[in-house]
Amino acid sequence: MSPSEFAADLRVLWQLARGQSKRGSHADRLNAFYGPQAARYDQFRARLLHGRGEVVEALAVPPGARFVELGCGTGANLELLARTRPLSSLTSITLVDLCPPLLALARARAAEHVNVEVVEADATTWRPLEPVDRVLLSYALTMMPDWRATLANALAMLAPGGRIGVVDFHLPQDGSRLGNACWRRWFAHDGVHLSDAHTTTLLNDCQTLRFDCLRAPVPYLPGLRVPYYLFVGAKR
Numbered sequence: 001m002s003p004s005e006f007a008a009d010l011r012v013l014w015q016l017a018r019g020q021s022k023r024g025s026h027a028d029r030l031n032a033f034y035g036p037q038a039a040r041y042d043q044f045r046a047r048l049l050h051g052r053g054e055v056v057e058a059l060a061v062p063p064g065a066r067f068v069e070l071g072c073g074t075g076a077n078l079e080l081l082a083r084t085r086p087l088s089s090l091t092s093i094t095l096v097d098l099c100p101p102l103l104a105l106a107r108a109r110a111a112e113h114v115n116v117e118v119v120e121a122d123a124t125t126w127r128p129l130e131p132v133d134r135v136l137l138s139y140a141l142t143m144m145p146d147w148r149a150t151l152a153n154a155l156a157m158l159a160p161g162g163r164i165g166v167v168d169f170h171l172p173q174d175g176s177r178l179g180n181a182c183w184r185r186w187f188a189h190d191g192v193h194l195s196d197a198h199t200t201t202l203l204n205d206c207q208t209l210r211f212d213c214l215r216a217p218v219p220y221l222p223g224l225r226v227p228y229y230l231f232v233g234a235k236r
């Protein structure tokens with residue numbers, strides 16, 4: 001890693017150490033948190049947010065599909081989707097987020113494709129004009145205070161037989177009470193709220209096609225392995 005890349009990582013680490021502000025609206029807090037990190041978001045998160053390629057692949061997006069990502073950030077998952085099939089073979093791809101500094105990067109990515117739309121909106125309420133075939137939530141549910149409304153919204157926008165893919169941090173079933181309390185507190189500092197209820201609700205409300213609980217390394221913290229899950233379900 002070059003000295004300038006390391007300096008850019010330090011700015012992200014500083015922001016993570018400062019945590020997410022508790023002032024203002026949810027959108028204000030996301031802006032203040034992500035604005036200073038936006039330029040380095042993709043490079044840093046590629047080493048922190050694991051399983052995104054796997055969940056996109058497991059979604060098995062068919063040709064002609066309408067695809068939505070709720071909480072898309074910089075739209076980095078567009079590149080992972082393009083590895084599974086040409087983006088031009090999809091009817092539409094809509095990327096939704098509330099955070100303008102990250103959306104600016106998503107818009108730059110979308111500009112290369114005629115069928116990709118970027119929308120600044122709240123995932124709890126935004127609805128497409130027509131039902132969609134696939135919805136992706138990648139490390140987004142834990143950052144949404146009203147995650148139940150987001151999940152209900154995601155399932156409501158799916159066409160019959162449509163699928164939802166979720167990858168996110170979680171509290172491991174086999175984790176100790178103390179260990180899980182530490183994870184919860186550590187993440188909450190940055191506005192990431194871990195809850196058993198996320199996976200319980202997904203398993204209850206969808207027909208499960210895949211559910212894996214895994215662990216992955218954390219940049220600059222050797223030996224630490226963060227728990228995350230990967231879920232793909234079909235609309236009942």
Ligand SMILES: C[S@@+](CC[C@H](N)C(=O)[O-])C[C@H]1O[C@@H](n2cnc3c(N)ncnc32)[C@H](O)[C@@H]1O
Nearest residue numbers: 071072073097098099122123138139140143144
């Ligand atoms: C950790 S980032 C993940 C971004 C992207 N999905 C990825 O995999 O890189 C979480 C994203 O959720 C977005 N977000 C949080 N609450 C939201 C809401 N209510 N509506 C839309 N987006 C939201 C944030 O702005 C942020 O971009």
